[in-house]
Amino acid sequence: MRIISAIAGTGPALVAVLTIAPPLATTSTAYAAQAPDPAPYVAKARAAAKALATALKARLEQAISEGGAENAIRICNIEAPEIADAISADTGLSVGRTALKWRNPANRPNDWERAVLKRFEREKAAGADLKKLEHFAFLTEDGKPVFRYMKAIPTAEVCLACHGSDLAPELVEKLDKLYPQDRARGFKVGDLRGAFTITAPVPATP
Ligand code: HEC
Numbered sequence: 001m002r003i004i005s006a007i008a009g010t011g012p013a014l015v016a017v018l019t020i021a022p023p024l025a026t027t028s029t030a031y032a033a034q035a036p037d038p039a040p041y042v043a044k045a046r047a048a049a050k051a052l053a054t055a056l057k058a059r060l061e062q063a064i065s066e067g068g069a070e071n072a073i074r075i076c077n078i079e080a081p082e083i084a085d086a087i088s089a090d091t092g093l094s095v096g097r098t099a100l101k102w103r104n105p106a107n108r109p110n111d112w113e114r115a116v117l118k119r120f121e122r123e124k125a126a127g128a129d130l131k132k133l134e135h136f137a138f139l140t141e142d143g144k145p146v147f148r149y150m151k152a153i154p155t156a157e158v159c160l161a162c163h164g165s166d167l168a169p170e171l172v173e174k175l176d177k178l179y180p181q182d183r184a185r186g187f188k189v190g191d192l193r194g195a196f197t198i199t200a201p202v203p204a205t206p
Contacts, residue, residue: 035138038147041200042136045149048091049196053153055083060158069161069171076162077104077178092201097153099194103163103175103184112139112148113197120152120192130154130192138202145202155193163187 059079063072080097088095098109100117109117116135124130133152138145155163162171165186175182187193 029140036202038136038138041147041202042149044091044093045136045147045198045200046134046151048087048093048095048198049149049151051087052084052095052097052196055087056080057158059083064158064161069168070174073162073171073174073178094199096197097194098150098197099153099184100192101183101187102194103179103182105181107194109197112137113150113195116150117192117195120150120195124152124192130190141199147200147202149198149200150195152195153193155187155189155191157189159187159193160189163193 056075056079059075060072063075084095084097087093096107098107098113098117100109100114100121102108119135120130120133123133130152131154134150136147136149139148140146141148161167162175163184163186165188167175167185184193
């Protein structure tokens, strides 16, 4: 995400980077050792997800009111990863966003995340309130014990300017340039847009 924010706006160079994004290396397996009490991990992850959601929504609304959706692209493109990085640095967690239908290939889900997103879709289809859907597990990722947390992100009215079906032509032009593989269009209010995804290290002796 850092690479992409650093070179955003450079046109063809960015396109090249996005197209050659390597496959995700992360592998998730079940946690071998006895898992610790999840409660403090869950509390920390919820707070981090909320901090990111609140900051993003406030910045988006402000930018849209100041200069429309085109002006606000930079919030999602540049500021979202920066805000996520700042919260990660503050909390010691790794905080990001992912989706089944992603815009930036850097946000592609790994296998575990994809399974959780599909589970959110099933729960929604069964009548669950997306605002309340979350999922967590202790896993081993790349050989290290981790706590993993995801929280569903519903599509709200304010999201449609950039993720809906009726996008302004100038906006489409910008998005096509920045995200040639964009799949994050055509959403309706109430759809599952994606999820916050959080990784916390699990110390050997808590
Ligand atoms: C001004 C345009 C704009 C608006 C409005 C907007 N987004 Fe986005 N969204 C983007 C862009 C651009 C990206 C790609 C960010 C990146 O490069 O990491 C993105 C990425 C995302 C992602 C990360 C997964 C992916 O597809 O890459 C999620 C989740 C997301 N948006 C949810 C939302 C939600 C929920 C709302 C409404 C509250 C919203 N967005 C409103 C432009 C927008």
